[in-house]
Amino acid sequence: MSERSTIRRNRGYRWDGVSKLEYKTQGSHFDRITRQTLLGGSEEESEGSAVTRYFEIAPGGHSTLERHEHTHMVVVVRGSGSMILGEETHDLRFLDAVYIAPRTFHQFHATGDEPFGFLCVVDRERDRPQLPQDSDLETLRRNPEVARLLKT
Amino acid sequence: MSERSTIRRNRGYRWDGVSKLEYKTQGSHFDRITRQTLLGGSEEESEGSAVTRYFEIAPGGHSTLERHEHTHMVVVVRGSGSMILGEETHDLRFLDAVYIAPRTFHQFHATGDEPFGFLCVVDRERDRPQLPQDSDLETLRRNPEVARLLKT
Numbered sequence: 001m002s003e004r005s006t007i008r009r010n011r012g013y014r015w016d017g018v019s020k021l022e023y024k025t026q027g028s029h030f031d032r033i034t035r036q037t038l039l040g041g042s043e044e045e046s047e048g049s050a051v052t053r054y055f056e057i058a059p060g061g062h063s064t065l066e067r068h069e070h071t072h073m074v075v076v077v078r079g080s081g082s083m084i085l086g087e088e089t090h091d092l093r094f095l096d097a098v099y100i101a102p103r104t105f106h107q108f109h110a111t112g113d114e115p116f117g118f119l120c121v122v123d124r125e126r127d128r129p130q131l132p133q134d135s136d137l138e139t140l141r142r143n144p145e146v147a148r149l150l151k152t
Numbered sequence: 153m154s155e156r157s158t159i160r161r162n163r164g165y166r167w168d169g170v171s172k173l174e175y176k177t178q179g180s181h182f183d184r185i186t187r188q189t190l191l192g193g194s195e196e197e198s199e200g201s202a203v204t205r206y207f208e209i210a211p212g213g214h215s216t217l218e219r220h221e222h223t224h225m226v227v228v229v230r231g232s233g234s235m236i237l238g239e240e241t242h243d244l245r246f247l248d249a250v251y252i253a254p255r256t257f258h259q260f261h262a263t264g265d266e267p268f269g270f271l272c273v274v275d276r277e278r279d280r281p282q283l284p285q286d287s288d289l290e291t292l293r294r295n296p297e298v299a300r301l302l303k304t
Binding site: 004006007013038039049050071073090093095096097098099102106119122123 | 158237273
């Protein structure tokens, strides 16, 4: 029986032994968002192919508008928000689940009074995100709902 | 932008387009547990390496005591429970996170008055679970807490 199995207890959306990090270390195309790698992120937990992270966006904040080849599996666990998913917008609430397919632009926004938190599962091996080009933004903004929500 | 990105809304711990299934189709070493594959389970969602499932155990029920080579990343999202993890027992509450390393025996129990629900991420390609041998049970039962909780 392995000694490497681990329980990480939730203490107010912080977990034992898990660092709360900046969402990204570079750029300014995001706002009021933090990242915690809950499970699968260390060398001791690298037998599986995926990593489970927890992102939290403070009211009024948002993630980067981006796309990539790798997929996201997202499950909301705190507060409520909205997202851009391709050319559409969607409101998100507790335990709503989102599959973000390859090459789909996406951006999360905290729209309520409390922080908006979600789990996001990705493959450990993955490509770097791409920011939208001007032509991509033009396409996305054709939908007025997307245009209203979108932040760059 | 892909058309295959999908939002699945939570409606009382059921999700749009997701079937609520028996936990396993064979055996009797589990009780009052259901399985829903939330994300990554279909051919249309197979670009990533992992699958996100939601398991729910009704009060008094339990999962199979088993181990396997693949890992589990578990996050509790409903109710409370207890688990056997290797030779120890642990209580679990909302958003507690568990990394189950390869070859670690584990079993979940719903200990409260409401259903105990958790997300469980696994690799799509994975080995079949193994049940404990008599010698394994003997080892596990050396801890009285494990002996008390364990169901076969």
